[in-house]
Amino acid sequence: MGSHISLTRMDDMKITRDYCPDCKKRSYFFNFYQEWYGWHSTCLRCGRQYADGEWIHLEFSRFARKQNIESARRCWRERQDEIKPQYRQ
Ligand SMILES: [Zn+2]
Numbered sequence: 001m002g003s004h005i006s007l008t009r010m011d012d013m014k015i016t017r018d019y020c021p022d023c024k025k026r027s028y029f030f031n032f033y034q035e036w037y038g039w040h041s042t043c044l045r046c047g048r049q050y051a052d053g054e055w056i057h058l059e060f061s062r063f064a065r066k067q068n069i070e071s072a073r074r075c076w077r078e079r080q081d082e083i084k085p086q087y088r089q
Contacts, residue, residue, distance in 0.1 A: 011035055013083055015076065022048035022055075030072035042072040 013032040020027040023046035031041045038052040047065025049056040058064050 022046050030076055042068050044069055
C-alpha cells in the first residue's frame with residue numbers, strides 16, 4: 001500500500017478564534033492540517049498565513065491577502081465533506 005502525498009490533501013480542518021499578530025486584533029482563523037506539514041492557518045481578517053505558528057512569506061501582490069482569505073473560505077465551504085467522514089466512523 002503506497003501513500004500518496006499531495007499538497008492539496010487535508011487531514012483535518014477547523015475554524016478558530018485567536019489573536020493575530022499581524023492585524024493585532026482577535027480574528028477568526030481558517031486552519032487545516034496536513035501530515036508532514038502540520039497546521040496551516042489563515043487569518044480571515046487580514047489574510048496573513050501561518051504554518052505551525054510561523055509567519056509565511058506573503059506573496060508580493062496587492063491582492064495576495066484578499067486571495068488568501070477567499071481561498072480559505074472556499075476551502076472551508078467545499079472541502080468539509082472530505083474531512084468529516086474519517087471522524088464519523
Ligand atoms: Zn490578521
